Amino acid sequence: MTYVPIGHEGSDYAPPAENQEPELYHPKTFIGKYIWSQDAKIIAIQYSVTAIGIGMVALVMSWLMRLQLGFPNTFSFIDPSSYLQMVSMHGMIMVIYLLTALFLGGFGNYLIPLMVGARDMVFPYVNMLSYWIYLLAVLLLLASFFVPGGPTGAGWTLYPPQAILQGTPGAGWGIILMLVSLAFFIIGFTMGGLNYVVTVLQARTRGMTLMRLPLTIWGIFVATILALLAFPALFVSAIMMTLDLTLGTSFFMPGIISQGKQLGYGGGSPVLFQHLFWFFGHPEVYIVALPAFGIVSELISVNARKNIFGYRMMVWAILAIGGLSFIVWAHHMYVSGMNPYFGFFFATTTLIIAIPTALKVYNWVLTLWRGNIRLNVPMLFAIGFIFTFIHGGLTGIFLGNVAVDLALSDTMFVVAHFHMVMAIAPVLVVMGAIYHWYPKMTGRMMNDTLGKIHFWITFLGSYAIYLPMHYLGFLGVPRRYFAMGSTYFVPESAQSLNAAITIAALIVGFAQFFFLYNLVWSYFKGKPSGDNPWEATTLEWQTADTPPKHGNFGAELPVVYRWAYDYSVPGAAQDFIPQNQPPSPSTGGAQDIRP
Amino acid sequence: MTTSLVALAVVMAVVIGWLVRQTIGTMPWVEQRPVANDTSGAGLALPSIKIGLGVFMTVATSLFALSISAYLMRREGADWRPLAQPMVLWLNTAMLVLGSVFFQWANNAARSGNAGGLKNGLLAGGACTFAFLAGQLLAWQQLGDAGYYVQSNPANAFFYFLTALHGLHLLGGLWVWGTTIVRVQRGSAVRDVRMSVELCTAYWHFLLVIWLILFGLLLFT
Numbered sequence: 001m002t003y004v005p006i007g008h009e010g011s012d013y014a015p016p017a018e019n020q021e022p023e024l025y026h027p028k029t030f031i032g033k034y035i036w037s038q039d040a041k042i043i044a045i046q047y048s049v050t051a052i053g054i055g056m057v058a059l060v061m062s063w064l065m066r067l068q069l070g071f072p073n074t075f076s077f078i079d080p081s082s083y084l085q086m087v088s089m090h091g092m093i094m095v096i097y098l099l100t101a102l103f104l105g106g107f108g109n110y111l112i113p114l115m116v117g118a119r120d121m122v123f124p125y126v127n128m129l130s131y132w133i134y135l136l137a138v139l140l141l142l143a144s145f146f147v148p149g150g151p152t153g154a155g156w157t158l159y160p161p162q163a164i165l166q167g168t169p170g171a172g173w174g175i176i177l178m179l180v181s182l183a184f185f186i187i188g189f190t191m192g193g194l195n196y197v198v199t200v201l202q203a204r205t206r207g208m209t210l211m212r213l214p215l216t217i218w219g220i221f222v223a224t225i226l227a228l229l230a231f232p233a234l235f236v237s238a239i240m241m242t243l244d245l246t247l248g249t250s251f252f253m254p255g256i257i258s259q260g261k262q263l264g265y266g267g268g269s270p271v272l273f274q275h276l277f278w279f280f281g282h283p284e285v286y287i288v289a290l291p292a293f294g295i296v297s298e299l300i301s302v303n304a305r306k307n308i309f310g311y312r313m314m315v316w317a318i319l320a321i322g323g324l325s326f327i328v329w330a331h332h333m334y335v336s337g338m339n340p341y342f343g344f345f346f347a348t349t350t351l352i353i354a355i356p357t358a359l360k361v362y363n364w365v366l367t368l369w370r371g372n373i374r375l376n377v378p379m380l381f382a383i384g385f386i387f388t389f390i391h392g393g394l395t396g397i398f399l400g401n402v403a404v405d406l407a408l409s410d411t412m413f414v415v416a417h418f419h420m421v422m423a424i425a426p427v428l429v430v431m432g433a434i435y436h437w438y439p440k441m442t443g444r445m446m447n448d449t450l451g452k453i454h455f456w457i458t459f460l461g462s463y464a465i466y467l468p469m470h471y472l473g474f475l476g477v478p479r480r481y482f483a484m485g486s487t488y489f490v491p492e493s494a495q496s497l498n499a500a501i502t503i504a505a506l507i508v509g510f511a512q513f514f515f516l517y518n519l520v521w522s523y524f525k526g527k528p529s530g531d532n533p534w535e536a537t538t539l540e541w542q543t544a545d546t547p548p549k550h551g552n553f554g555a556e557l558p559v560v561y562r563w564a565y566d567y568s569v570p571g572a573a574q575d576f577i578p579q580n581q582p583p584s585p586s587t588g589g590a591q592d593i594r595p
Numbered sequence: 596m597t598t599s600l601v602a603l604a605v606v607m608a609v610v611i612g613w614l615v616r617q618t619i620g621t622m623p624w625v626e627q628r629p630v631a632n633d634t635s636g637a638g639l640a641l642p643s644i645k646i647g648l649g650v651f652m653t654v655a656t657s658l659f660a661l662s663i664s665a666y667l668m669r670r671e672g673a674d675w676r677p678l679a680q681p682m683v684l685w686l687n688t689a690m691l692v693l694g695s696v697f698f699q700w701a702n703n704a705a706r707s708g709n710a711g712g713l714k715n716g717l718l719a720g721g722a723c724t725f726a727f728l729a730g731q732l733l734a735w736q737q738l739g740d741a742g743y744y745v746q747s748n749p750a751n752a753f754f755y756f757l758t759a760l761h762g763l764h765l766l767g768g769l770w771v772w773g774t775t776i777v778r779v780q781r782g783s784a785v786r787d788v789r790m791s792v793e794l795c796t797a798y799w800h801f802l803l804v805i806w807l808i809l810f811g812l813l814l815f816t
Contacts (some may be wrong), residue, residue: 122643191653202643207630210614211623225610229603230649231657236665243756248746251669251753259700267749272665274627275596279661307624317616319611326603516646563623 002425024119025405037123039550040195043089043131043442044109045531049100050131054138055098061086063509069252070502072483072495080171080482084153091156095284096185097138099426102289105134108196108220110441113218114540117205117558117580119314119551121195136242140181147173155480157277160270161251164536166259176245186231188239205539207560211315212579214564215308216539218315219294221464222322223287230283230326237276244268244273255419271336278329285422286325290318292429293360296382299432299445300364303379304371305566305575309363317356317363317581324353334402335409343402350387350400354393361390372568372575375430377451377561378534381432386457396472410480413473416466418590424462431458431515436517439533443546444587445527447518454514468497535576536562598667602660608652641675650792651759652801659805663812666753670816676748677787680813681737687730688810694723695796695803702796705789713792714779720799722763723771757809761802768798 027033037043065086068078078086109127113120121127144151154162155167158434162168164175185322200213200221213221240251244265252273255267297442303309308314330338332345364386373379395417399405431454476489484490532541544554566577639646669675701716735755744752775791 061797107620123647190651193654194650196645197650198643201639201646209623210617210622211621228654229657232654233599233661235658236661240665240756243752247752249752250746251665251747263794264746267672269669269672272668275668276661276665279596279599311623312618319614323607323611326607327600420617474768561630565624 003527006573012372026283028551034548036126036128038120040113040121040127041441041548041550041552042126044106046131047105047109048107048135050135050138051098051102051106052490054093054141056100057101057142057256058093058218059509060092061090063089063424063506066502066505069484081153083482084150084155084480085169088155088158089145089151095156095288096182097105099186099422099430100189100227100284100371101134102194103288103426104220104224104578105131105192106202107216107291107295107437108192108224110437111216112196112199112220112539112556114440114543114548114552115214115343116200116203117208117539117553117560118199119557120198120205121554122203123195123198125460126191127195130188130192130594131185133191137184137188140177140184140578142383144170144174144177144181144512147177149174152178157238157274157281159277160241160244160268160273161254161256164241164253165256179245182238183235183242186235189227189231192229193224195426196220197228205557205560208579211312212563214294214295215297215311215314215318216291218318219290219292219297222318223290226283226290226322226325227287228443230280230287230447232340233276233280235271237280241273241588271333271338274308274333274336275330278332279326281332282329283325285323288422288426292385292426293318295429296364296385297360297367299378299382299436300367300563301481302436302534303374303376303382304368305374306367306371307567309366309369310359311563311565313359314363317359317510319483319512320356324349324356327355331400333406334405340402347400347402351397353399357393361386361393374474376534377446377448378432380452380455380459381428381435384455385428385432387424387459388420388428388462392417392419392425392503396421400480408473410478411477412469412477413471415479416469419469420462420466424466428459431455434519437524437540439529439541439546440543441547443525443529444522444525445529445533446522446526450514450518450521454511454518457511457514458508461504465505466517467503467510468501472497532578535574537562537566537576537578539579542580545572596664596668597671599664601757602656606656638689644736644790644794645797650720650798652798655801655805656785659760661755663808666757666812667816669749670814672749675746677740677750677816678743678750678754679741681734683730683734684810684813687727687734688715688806690723690727690730691803691806694720694727696797697723698792698796698799702768702792705792708785709783710779713785713788714776715778717772717776717792717795720795721776723768724769724772724794724799728762734758754813761806761809763803763804768795768802771795771798 018238027039033039034042037046064075064078067075068083073553109121110117141151149170149172151170152158152163152174154164154171154175156177158175164171168175169176200217204213227592237252240249242255243249244251248264250265250268252270253263253268254270255266256263297308297314328346328349331350334343334346368383395413397416399414413484435446435451438444472494475491476487476495477484477494482497529546531543531546534541539553539560540548541556542558543552559582560579560580561582562577564579566572566579568575569577642687656657697716697717697720701720704710704712704716735758738751738754743754745752745755771791775795777789778788780789
């Protein structure tokens with residue numbers, strides 16, 4: 001092939017805009033600007049701070065649980081009830097109130113308008129309401145710690161009948177507050193989700209075709225679609241369970257004798273709840289994973305100074321994973337007593353989903369291959385993600401098979417699997433993303449040394465926690481147990497392993513204070529970052545101000561001339577070409593050469 | 596779960612099909628397409644608010660499909676006793692159909708700039724909707740009087756649950772209707788309220804279809 005450079009001026013390429021831009025909302029007071037804000041960037045920070053705050057509560061609960069498991073009979077303030085309550089609240093907070101809210105409410109709000117070249121979300125008022133309803137949901141959840149009986153101890157899956165029976169911790173107020181809080185979360189999320197989807201569809205700047213979107217936006221966009229379709233399942237089941245509890249209906253409650261007394265329930269189906277719950281619960285895994293996939297693609301491409309390998313395949317893999325995620329839910333229910341043929345079907349779909357997922361992993365690795373790799377902190381976290389995600393994904397293939405799952409169900413192996421794949425992996429991406437976009441949010445770099453200490457303790461420590469946990473699962477150590485008692489199949493040495501895991505967990509937990517300290521310290525003392533410290537191509541790095549002002553892009557919206565991954569283009573003056581740089585012979589670039 | 600799967604399969608097929616059609620055959624790394632000159636060039640040809648309503652109706656579709664799935668699965672239980680159908684439900688259905696017709700009328704009037712027709716259509720549509728909701732409450736009362744309590748049978752519980760869910764969606768619509776009618780009363784120009792009327796009309800048709808499905812389900816099961 002021969003390449004012929006085509007020269008042209010930006011002005012013939014993009015004629016002046018004809019349509020007027022829509023009016024922006026202009027806050028007049030401090031409260032209007034920072035509290036009741038309709039600016040997506042402020043809302044993003046509100047979401048992130050709230051999510052990380054409640055996440056810290058869940059982190060502390062995980063330490064307490066580990067203290068009990070590692071050193072039983074030592075801590076008198078942890079009793080079986082409070083242990084179960086911590087198990088439940090830790091899971092629910094981490095999955096929904098931290099990860100979902102942070103990826104979609106936090107990163108979604110910050111990055112979507114900036115990366116697609118919009119002034120703001122399309123419905124800013126609804127966007128503001130979304131945050132305040134989310135905050136209300138968080139406060140209701142927190143309130144459940146202070147009501148009689150405490151928060152629910154039913155496990156994060158809230159399975160009936162035990163979730164609402166006397167004897168389960170928090171069966172009165174705790175579970176009601178949990179269900180109401182979830183309902184509010186879903187209403188708030190739907191308001192935000194409408195914004196994310198419609199903004200990506202409608203508010204892209206001139207030249208930003210769908211296929212020029214950064215993969216971060218693709219991940220957040222498809223995850224939002226999944227969430228909008230899947231959260232109603234949780235909503236329906238939460239409302240129905242509330243009715244079972246308050247009005248005595250029997251949607252999910254079978255005829256049951258509790259504490260020697262026949263209850264008024266009869267005929268309800270606990271498995272129906274499981275179907276509804278996991279119809280939400282499995283897409284939820286990808287609601288958390290897809291934004292992580294997108295962000296990690298960004299971090300790897302930027303720091304390998306190479307275009308992402310197989311951009312189109314990456315987009316279609318996101319779509320395929322999104323579609324498939326709706327037909328695998330019952331692999332969480334192999335032991336629920338459903339029809340065995342279902343197991344066959346769901347095992348098959350579960351293994352099929354490994355194909356697009358593996359494709360993405362190969363593409364990340366191939367992007368790294370022969371790249372001009374910059375091993376800075378975000379890149380370390382991105383590469384760490386590839387490791388933990390592969391490990392968690394492989395154990396997922398074990399558990400996706402019915403025969404293997406029957407033996408391993410409800411053991412520590414499951415705990416190790418899902419923490420690797422959807423706790424550690426996405427959290428590493430969250431950390432990497434914060435190190436990456438912090439300079440844009442504040443105008444200052446985060447401290448590199450502290451970041452590296454934070455990364456290595458977190459990454460190696462996670463392995464110290466979860467690798468031995470797989471082995472405990474093989475031994476048959478069950479999850480959610482307050483204490484083991486004596487069993488013939490679990491050797492004494494398992495206890496020493498548990499103690500070691502606890503020590504590792506405490507170290508990893510405390511390492512997060514390096515991160516929090518770094519966040520605060522860098523805000524005041526960090527090195528000024530300039531507009532584009534990572535030399536990245538996407539639009540958020542091309543703003544007139546850092547941090548960007550309300551309206552994002554100064555007087556004129558950028559015009560996009562190229563895709564998001566023009567790194568190390570042969571013949572170009574720099575090793576990156578911003579998306580809004582007009583094509584011209586002097587800069588070179590993929591746009592200017594044609595076969 | 597078959598119902599939900601079919602409903603969501605259709606939704607996902609449309610979404611993914613559309614996205615793949617947008618993305619197939621493009622090579623973003625060599626693509627060379629002149630940039631259009633209108634600011635909305637990259638978006639769809641519809642106003643954002645309409646897409647927003649469409650997305651919301653899709654979410655509501657998912658919500659009702661899942662509820663119907665739960666209904667059909669729970670119905671297989673041995674304790675399911677179908678409940679009586681109060682005659683008032685037929686009247687309510689007629690009211691909701693009329694409401695939809697009046698909204699369509701208001702919409703047509705708005706399109707042709709007829710302020711009087713717009714106002715009358717909106718008022719009549721709203722009145723029919725309130726009549727529907729009152730009728731639903733009456734149906735609840737009649738069922739309660741006849742001993743069909745919410746906790747006495749899952750069929751009753753589902754009836755109350757589904758009608759309440761549908762009614763709450765209508766109340767949400769009535770909120771927008773209320774703000775629109777206030778603007779019309781204060782003498783807003785037809786072109787300023789046209790979009791609100793159009794959105795209301797689409798939403799009312801949607802909730803009518805949902806009601807017909809729910810009502811059919813109650814009649815035939």
